[in-house]
Amino acid sequence: MQGHIRKRGKGGTYEYIIDVGTAQAQRCRGCGRRFWVEQHALKACPRCAGKLHQTEERRRQTKAGYASRKEAQTALNKVLVAVAERSYVAPSKATLGEFLTAQWLPAIEATVRLTTYRSYVQHVDWHIVPHLGALPLQSLSGAQINALYAKLASCGRRGGKSGLSALTIRHVHAVLHRALKDAVRWGVLGRNPIEAADPPRISHAREMKTWSAEQLEAFLAFTADERLHALWQLLGLTGMRRGEACGLRWCDCDLEQGRVAIRRALVPIAHTVLVTEPKTARGKRSIALDERTVAVLRAHAARQLAERECAKEWTETGLVFTRTDGRALPPNSVSRWFVRSVERAKLPAIRLHDLRHSHATLALRAGIHPKVVSERLGHATVAITLDTYSHAIPAMQEEAATRIAELVFVGK
Numbered sequence: 001m002q003g004h005i006r007k008r009g010k011g012g013t014y015e016y017i018i019d020v021g022t023a024q025a026q027r028c029r030g031c032g033r034r035f036w037v038e039q040h041a042l043k044a045c046p047r048c049a050g051k052l053h054q055t056e057e058r059r060r061q062t063k064a065g066y067a068s069r070k071e072a073q074t075a076l077n078k079v080l081v082a083v084a085e086r087s088y089v090a091p092s093k094a095t096l097g098e099f100l101t102a103q104w105l106p107a108i109e110a111t112v113r114l115t116t117y118r119s120y121v122q123h124v125d126w127h128i129v130p131h132l133g134a135l136p137l138q139s140l141s142g143a144q145i146n147a148l149y150a151k152l153a154s155c156g157r158r159g160g161k162s163g164l165s166a167l168t169i170r171h172v173h174a175v176l177h178r179a180l181k182d183a184v185r186w187g188v189l190g191r192n193p194i195e196a197a198d199p200p201r202i203s204h205a206r207e208m209k210t211w212s213a214e215q216l217e218a219f220l221a222f223t224a225d226e227r228l229h230a231l232w233q234l235l236g237l238t239g240m241r242r243g244e245a246c247g248l249r250w251c252d253c254d255l256e257q258g259r260v261a262i263r264r265a266l267v268p269i270a271h272t273v274l275v276t277e278p279k280t281a282r283g284k285r286s287i288a289l290d291e292r293t294v295a296v297l298r299a300h301a302a303r304q305l306a307e308r309e310c311a312k313e314w315t316e317t318g319l320v321f322t323r324t325d326g327r328a329l330p331p332n333s334v335s336r337w338f339v340r341s342v343e344r345a346k347l348p349a350i351r352l353h354d355l356r357h358s359h360a361t362l363a364l365r366a367g368i369h370p371k372v373v374s375e376r377l378g379h380a381t382v383a384i385t386l387d388t389y390s391h392a393i394p395a396m397q398e399e400a401a402t403r404i405a406e407l408v409f410v411g412k
Contacts, residue, residue, distance in 0.1 A: 003080065005072045008064060014072040015064030018079055022059065026052040092188065096140055097133025099188065100124050104179045115276050118269040123175045127152055127164070138189060142196025145176065149199060166200040173199035208391070209350045210358040222345040228337065230300035231321050234260075235352070237293050239359035239377045242352055243267045244283075246331050247275060249318045255297060258289045262378065268331050283378040360389050367399075 003018030026035045030050025034057065045052060061079065066072035105124065109117050131148050132140070149169050156164035164172075176194055183189040211219070216236050223229045235245055243265035252261040262285050267276050278284050289297075300320070307324055308314050315326040323329060338352040350358070356377070363373045374385040 003076050014066040014069050016072045016076040017062045019060050022056050025055050025057050027055050094137050096135050096137045097129045099137050115267045115269055120175050123172050127172045140193045142193050145197035166202050169200050208357050209354050210361045215347055219345050223341050230296045233296050235355045238287050239356045242331050246329050248320045255294050258294050259286050261286050280380040285378050287376055
């Protein structure tokens with residue numbers, strides 16, 4: 001493959017012209033105008049509003065402004081090498097915002113969970129495009145990305161009153177990293193500029209607070225007459241996630257056999273509540289219930305039936321835990337109601353999710369096999385369970401040391 005060099009007019013500069021292969025394009029059926037796909041993602045021709053059809057066309061690159069033929073030849077040789085090594089990236093004026101909203105998000109929508117996609121859209125719309133969206137994609141630098149992180153840390157919240165946490169900025173970094181990595185993979189970028197960026201470090205993870213068995217029992221006794229007592233007991237005695245409990249239906253409960261099946265979850269994203277599948281592949285699971293929890297669920301079913309008969313309007317959702325009119329409980333509100341109940345019970349303050357941590361910690365300290373605990377929690381692997389609840393392992397290690405010594409020195 002060869003290009004050629006020519007001089008632009010008398011006393012002008014030199015330019016090179018090279019055929020760089022084929023590329024996807026859109027061509028207007030009306031005026032015949034052509035648009036390269038990596039630069040535009042159009043539904044109609046901006047000139048005549050005509051319909052566009054996909055084509056694959058030969059592409060040439062022309063670049064001028066060289067003072068001498070030798071300079072132009074040197075630049076041409078670099079392009080020839082890049083084309084031969086399949087590392088050539090065609091120049092594009094597309095902005096980061098155009099790439100993210102018109103190309104990347106539509107392309108990955110069908111490849112990720114709905115909640116994941118909604119979180120990507122939220123980070124793109126709230127945190128990335130307003131600050132970097134107008135910059136040309138191919139000129140984006142690590143310094144500009146670092147400046148974004150600094151701005152998000154100081155005034156990144158909507159309204160600019162305060163900054164985002166380091167964890168949230170790391171999430172923004174993850175979204176941008178994947179988008180730019182895909183841009184490189186698709187041949188839109190030659191290198192990933194985020195490799196030169198430095199996201200903030202998370203100094204320490206949020207402290208995990210758990211209750212003892214006595215504290216959990218005291219809380220359940222204190223809330224025995226509350227409307228959501230059955231929800232608190234189910235969370236504390238099974239380790240279910242909040243969304244899994246809020247999305248639990250009566251058809252998923254087999255109270256005769258003492259089991260509940262986790263098949264879906266309610267997850268709040270950007271002020272809406274979505275029905276999704278469990279978080280992991282092993283999230284779809286069956287959890288055994290103890291006799292007391294079964295009895296509490298039966299009493300809750302009777303209470304819900306009475307509410308249904310007394311309600312002026314009832315929305316049939318089939319959910320185990322609902323509002324007084326049958327509609328689904330808002331997950332974020334459930335967390336706030338739990339905190340208020342804990343305050344009234346005058347117990348150590350914990351989050352609703354800490355009931356899950358408490359369940360796992362109590363189970364491991366009771367000697368239940370980690371694989372069983374992992375299955376009840378719906379973790380992807382046993383390793384996640386052990387890493388998350390390593391604080392519960394020392395007691396097990398001490399017990400193991402004692403038992404091994406008893407075996408070795410039996411009778412001594």
